[in-house]
Amino acid sequence: MRKLLEGSHAVAEAVRLCRPQVVAAYPITPQTHIIERLAQQVADGELAAEFISAESEFGAASLVLGAVAAGAQAFTATASQGLLLMTEVLYNIAGMRLPVVMVCANRALGAPINIFCDHQDSMALRDAGWIQIYVESNQEAVDSLIQAYRLAETCELPVMICMDGFLLTHTFEPVTLPTQSAVDEYLPAFRFSRTLDPARPMTLGGGSEADNYQEYRVAQQEAMENAETVIEAFDAEFSEQFGRSYGGLLQGYRLDGAQTVLLGLGSLMGTVRDVVDTLRDEGEAVGALRLRCFRPFPAQSLVQSLSTAQRIIVLEKAFSVGAGGMVAAEVRAALQQAGIMTPVESVIGGLGGRDLTADVIQAIFQGTTTEPFRVGRFAPDPVEEGGVGHG
Amino acid sequence: MDKRDAFRHNVLTSGHRACSGCGEAMAARMVTDLIGPDAIYINATGCLQVFTTHNQQTAWQAPWIHSVFANAAAVAAGVEAAMRARGKEMPVVVQAGDGGTFDIGLQCLSGMIERGHDVLFVCYDNEAYMNTGVQRSSSTPHGVRTTTSPPGRLSQGKHHLKKDVISIIAAHHLPYAATATIAYFPDLKAKVEKALGIKGPRFLHVLSPCPLGWAHDSALSVTVSRLAVETGLFPLLELEHGDLTGVMRLAEQKPVQEYLRLQGRFKHLFNTKQGMEEVRHLQALADAHIRHYGLLEADTEWDTRRAMHSARHGRGGYAQVTVSAPREVKNGG
Numbered sequence: 001m002r003k004l005l006e007g008s009h010a011v012a013e014a015v016r017l018c019r020p021q022v023v024a025a026y027p028i029t030p031q032t033h034i035i036e037r038l039a040q041q042v043a044d045g046e047l048a049a050e051f052i053s054a055e056s057e058f059g060a061a062s063l064v065l066g067a068v069a070a071g072a073q074a075f076t077a078t079a080s081q082g083l084l085l086m087t088e089v090l091y092n093i094a095g096m097r098l099p100v101v102m103v104c105a106n107r108a109l110g111a112p113i114n115i116f117c118d119h120q121d122s123m124a125l126r127d128a129g130w131i132q133i134y135v136e137s138n139q140e141a142v143d144s145l146i147q148a149y150r151l152a153e154t155c156e157l158p159v160m161i162c163m164d165g166f167l168l169t170h171t172f173e174p175v176t177l178p179t180q181s182a183v184d185e186y187l188p189a190f191r192f193s194r195t196l197d198p199a200r201p202m203t204l205g206g207g208s209e210a211d212n213y214q215e216y217r218v219a220q221q222e223a224m225e226n227a228e229t230v231i232e233a234f235d236a237e238f239s240e241q242f243g244r245s246y247g248g249l250l251q252g253y254r255l256d257g258a259q260t261v262l263l264g265l266g267s268l269m270g271t272v273r274d275v276v277d278t279l280r281d282e283g284e285a286v287g288a289l290r291l292r293c294f295r296p297f298p299a300q301s302l303v304q305s306l307s308t309a310q311r312i313i314v315l316e317k318a319f320s321v322g323a324g325g326m327v328a329a330e331v332r333a334a335l336q337q338a339g340i341m342t343p344v345e346s347v348i349g350g351l352g353g354r355d356l357t358a359d360v361i362q363a364i365f366q367g368t369t370t371e372p373f374r375v376g377r378f379a380p381d382p383v384e385e386g387g388v389g390h391g
Numbered sequence: 392m393d394k395r396d397a398f399r400h401n402v403l404t405s406g407h408r409a410c411s412g413c414g415e416a417m418a419a420r421m422v423t424d425l426i427g428p429d430a431i432y433i434n435a436t437g438c439l440q441v442f443t444t445h446n447q448q449t450a451w452q453a454p455w456i457h458s459v460f461a462n463a464a465a466v467a468a469g470v471e472a473a474m475r476a477r478g479k480e481m482p483v484v485v486q487a488g489d490g491g492t493f494d495i496g497l498q499c500l501s502g503m504i505e506r507g508h509d510v511l512f513v514c515y516d517n518e519a520y521m522n523t524g525v526q527r528s529s530s531t532p533h534g535v536r537t538t539t540s541p542p543g544r545l546s547q548g549k550h551h552l553k554k555d556v557i558s559i560i561a562a563h564h565l566p567y568a569a570t571a572t573i574a575y576f577p578d579l580k581a582k583v584e585k586a587l588g589i590k591g592p593r594f595l596h597v598l599s600p601c602p603l604g605w606a607h608d609s610a611l612s613v614t615v616s617r618l619a620v621e622t623g624l625f626p627l628l629e630l631e632h633g634d635l636t637g638v639m640r641l642a643e644q645k646p647v648q649e650y651l652r653l654q655g656r657f658k659h660l661f662n663t664k665q666g667m668e669e670v671r672h673l674q675a676l677a678d679a680h681i682r683h684y685g686l687l688e689a690d691t692e693w694d695t696r697r698a699m700h701s702a703r704h705g706r707g708g709y710a711q712v713t714v715s716a717p718r719e720v721k722n723g724g
Binding site: 021022024049050052053054055056058059060061062063064065066067068069070071072074088089092096196197198200201202203204205206207208209211212 | 428429430431433440441444445446447448449451452453454455456457458459461462465466467468469470471472473474475476477481498499501502505506
């Protein structure tokens with residue numbers, strides 16, 4: 001059924017279709033509309049779940065940890081400070097290999113406090129052991145969430161669906177919601193192999209020392225590497241059943257013969273595609289590559305997509321203060337590992353909700369802007385008054 | 392009892408790595424055996440977690456989970472919600488130390504109680520961070536020597552009063568909260584059994600001496616915990632929906648010095664004038680408990696003396712307070 005829905009409500013409808021048994025969350029802008037809608041669905045009897053208003057995001061993450069360990073499918077959502085408050089528990093969920101699914105409505109971090117979109121929050125959790133899918137549209141958020149439950153269970157890895165706060169969560173778009181029967185057919189009943197059960201008592205979360213701790217981390221890494229194949233297979237399968245595909249790990253646009261390729265994440269890529277069309281019309285050989293899956297980091301697929309480019313630009317809405325763009329660093333590492341020495345320009349922009357307009361993106365393609373600021377340019381740009389800065 | 396049950400008779404089995412005389416190990420053994428293996432146990436980080444699940448080994452013969460330090464009550468709430476959603480019914484039990492209850496775990500605990508989850512939260516209170524090597528917690532009584540409240544030229548040990556956590560918990564008006572110690576097993580048993588018969592959030596606060604951190608002879612753990620009660624420093628209480636409904640009377644009040652002198656953690660107090668001032672404060676605190684809870688009122692056939700000598704009769708004549716105790720402000724000394 002095609003409906004005009006706010007992004008948060010579209011996600012909530014997708015959650016309902018997945019039939020979670022426990023929903024626990026704590027309100028934070030711009031995530032709040034998701035849990036408000038879920039609370040209403042439970043109040044109206046449309047969703048048969050235990051809805052728990054946690055006392056904090058730390059509590060919410062702990063609640064879904066307990067629920068999944070006790071054999072229930074669960075959901076939580078947060079953003080920004082809330083995600084950071086969950087941090088300790090999110091690492092713990094991943095270490096216990098619990099198939100938890102959550103949505104991060106991407107938002108800037110304080111200080112200064114700012115409620116608008118960038119990717120600093122989920123990027124700070126990139127090492128936590130969660131699969132991270134950055135979606136571009138509300139339709140993709142809906143479809144990715146449905147796939148996330150199967151992905152989490154299959155890989156025994158937690159999955160974080162990252163959707164841009166406000167830009168997606170508060171934007172109305174036409175969205176096709178799959179029917180309940182189609183989702184039921186796609187998602188098997190929840191199963192977790194290490195469920196807490198007196199008939200088969202197990203100890204979860206016990207101690208480990210130097211003689212075996214590293215093996216747990218190796219197993220996590222292997223599971224992440226295997227997840228690459230699973231994500232691609234699920235995307236293809238979903239496409240067959242529902243008629244929509246997002247490229248699995250990466251989504252390329254006009255890469256054929258592209259000499260300059262701009263790589264980015266999330267909702268900004270719609271604008272990037274428009275700019276690519278404009279520049280192609282003007283005869284410039286440009287293309288775009290959307291990094292949909294940041295964890296696991298799809299190094300091999302990325303190298304394949306970028307192997308013929310002569311200039312690579314990575315535009316990202318987060319950076320490591322004192323170092324630079326994390327995505328750019330990982331793209332450089334992947335290319336170098338494959339023996340490709342194409343220069344990678346790192347551009348940081350769109351922080352705290354600053355618009356990345358078509359004009360700005362065109363200027364980034366053409367190398368004529370100091371705003372947003374760049375990290376790792378070979379020749380520094382002059383500082384412009386009012387600019388964020390440059391390096 | 393089938394074979395499986397016989398094999399799993401003890402929820403907490405032998406071979407764990409607790410110190411000799413560990414009050415928490417004794418308390419956990421008593422509590423978990425009363426609850427049995429058909430329950431789900433959630434443990435906060437702390438001594439109990441460390442000495443029972445060392446390096447891929449486990450002493451637990453029941454489903455058991457540990458996540459992090461602060462979140463045991465929230466994990467338990469999630470487990471309980473899952474049980475409800477899946478139509479299963481069994482006790483969901485948290486075990487935490489005083490750090491995981493009074494300090495870092497208090498927010499999750501308050502949330503769990505406020506939302507009315509059907510969870511029994513058991514705090515084994517050894518009055519400091521023993522797992523990390525005896526640092527003060529908000530449960531540590533004033534005057535105590537710990538590594539982060541050391542006595543010195545300018546200090547007599549911990550400066551601040553032991554947090555009155557049972558009152559904080561009772562202020563949530565939860566169905567049942569009680570205090571107990573390992574010294575009075577029939578009392579502990581009756582409280583665990585009573586808690587198991589009640590739906591909703593329940594809280595059990597068990598004083599559990601730590602021979603290492605309290606610096607007493609490891610053969611004296613039971614004696615020391617009994618003296619904590621007999622001096623009035625640790626009253627044995629029951630509270631229902633926020634009202635005091637039961638107290639264990641004292642046959643006689645023993646002076647706090649009998650309790651303090653058995654423990655090295657108070658030893659420095661007896662060397663100086665300022666230290667003796669702290670001893671007087673501890674006595675005043677015990678006296679305040681006795682007044683507040685009416686611990687010496689002789690209107691019952693059950694008191695600490697009978698509790699010691701008539702364990703075989705169960706807790707029969709445990710004093711029931713019919714009227715709430717006056718809500719006076721406690722004089723903490």
